[in-house]
């Protein structure tokens with residue numbers, strides 16, 4: 334780095350002093366905190382994004398959002414060239430610069446990192462480009478400006494403001510730009526609506542209705558997703574959507590996918606008048622989706638159709654299309670492609686969903702919590718479907734498989750057998766266009782659910798009957814130091830503190846089909862406890878006894 338660059342960094346960093354006594358970490362999903370604490374972090378992540386763009390020679394994304402957190406919080410996440418999450422190799426650097434106490438120590442960290450990563454400052458003009466987006470939080474505009482100043486304190490880097498967008502829209506745009514395509518909201522809406530229409534046109538004739546033609550009611554969490562869907566729904570012929578909570582109330586307060594999934598109650602503006610209808614809920618930045626239906630007679634209680642069931646529905650549909658494509662191919666010895674279809678879940682997936690997927694003959698892989706881990710694993714399959722129980726997930730298609738699919742789609746003969754197969758190939762190609770390949774996306778996920786329900790002729794209730802969830806309970810325990818809990822085997826086993834797993838095993842053994850694990854949260858200062866058993870009382874009792882163990886081993890009275 335030359336002297337001009339160094340003095341520009343020192344001068345601009347001096348305008349964004351970090352708050353005293355606050356330690357931030359990149360965490361499960363970027364930096365998150367009260368918005369008033371974030372200006373300097375966001376400025377510094379702007380520098381990081383510009384460096385990442387220089388290093389990769391590609392466009393990078395920066396999204397200002399705190400997702401389902403309260404409206405006074407905010408946060409920042411980085412999108413890598415593929416549109417996926419920032420490479421985990423750069424997380425320690427992001428933590429280090431976010432916490433550097435003054436401009437000189439910041440400059441030193443940057444200088445060392447640039448040298449280690451061999452980042453060159455010469456070449457193309459502009460040398461680096463970062464796409465910026467934000468959700469509807471009032472603090473977003475000022476934070477976006479701070480991020481822009483971080484970007485432009487790297488000479489030759491520019492920041493392009495994409496305005497108020499959902500998190501998945503921004504990731505999609507980064508992926509599109511790096512693939513040489515147009516990165517705009519209209520091209521995103523165009524791709525989704527075109528592939529949606531294509532799938533609707535390919536649904537089999539004579540499917541019985543089962544009530545799935547009724548209006549879909551959507552809870553927009555009073556955030557960006559509701560706004561966008563209200564705009565977008567006009568382009569979706571054949572689907573009737575009513576969006577509620579689209580920004581007139583307080584973001585995430587008694588609304589949104591996180592609230593609905595964790596509390597298992599209907600969000601604000603939904604009630605007994607909606608009993609039995611098909612409803613969906615988005616989170617604050619529209620990267621999570623759950624479905625639900627209000628139960629009659631019971632106070633705001635719902636039938637929850639969570640991420641595990643969305644995953645199961647997708648897996649069922651994809652598997653069916655693959656078997657149509659491969660029918661009879663073994664006998665003929667043609668160039669059929671045995672696509673590897675796999676599903677990825679975390680330990681939070683309901684045990685009944687994992688059993689169901691295994692019974693379908695699918696390869697099921699567990700990873701630690703956090704989309705970055707699930708996404709990485711899903712990318713190892715030809716078709717990898719991943720979902721967290723909370724509704725974040727997508728389907729990834731390998732380049733090799735898509736290439737084969739496009740070729741066979743073209744060459745399939747228009748014999749009766751060929752046309753059936755050609756339709757299956759068309760459906761899979763349309764799914765790869767509809768479903769966001771960069772990151773979990775509530776809007777594209779919702780369209781795929783809707784089209785599959787239409788294809789099957791299923792109501793939300795029929796879908797929910799795929800399997801019955803085992804009763805479960807989640808608890809949080811405050812401890813002295815949550816890093817004292819160390820887990821292994823995708824967080825299913827606790828290796829530290831020593832002895833706690835054996836004590837947990839003794840509790841688990843008391844309940845038929847009992848399952849329980851603990852882990853430190855990556856977004857809150859707590860230990861999370863998850864328990865599952867054959868009855869709600871048993872799941873509650875198991876969770877409480879393990880929470881007591883956590884408190885004994887690690888709580889404030891333990892030392």
Ligand SMILES: CC(=O)N[C@H]1[C@@H](OP(=O)(O)O)O[C@H](CO)[C@@H](O)[C@@H]1O
Pocket residue numbers: 361362400681702703704721723853854855856857861
């Ligand atoms: C049990 C649970 O829902 N955990 C969530 C939550 O992470 P924790 O590390 O559990 O706090 O937030 C993450 C980011 O949104 C999400 O990926 C994850 O699934």
Ligand SMILES: [Mg+2]
Pocket residue numbers: 400401616617618619620621
């Ligand atoms: Mg979110």
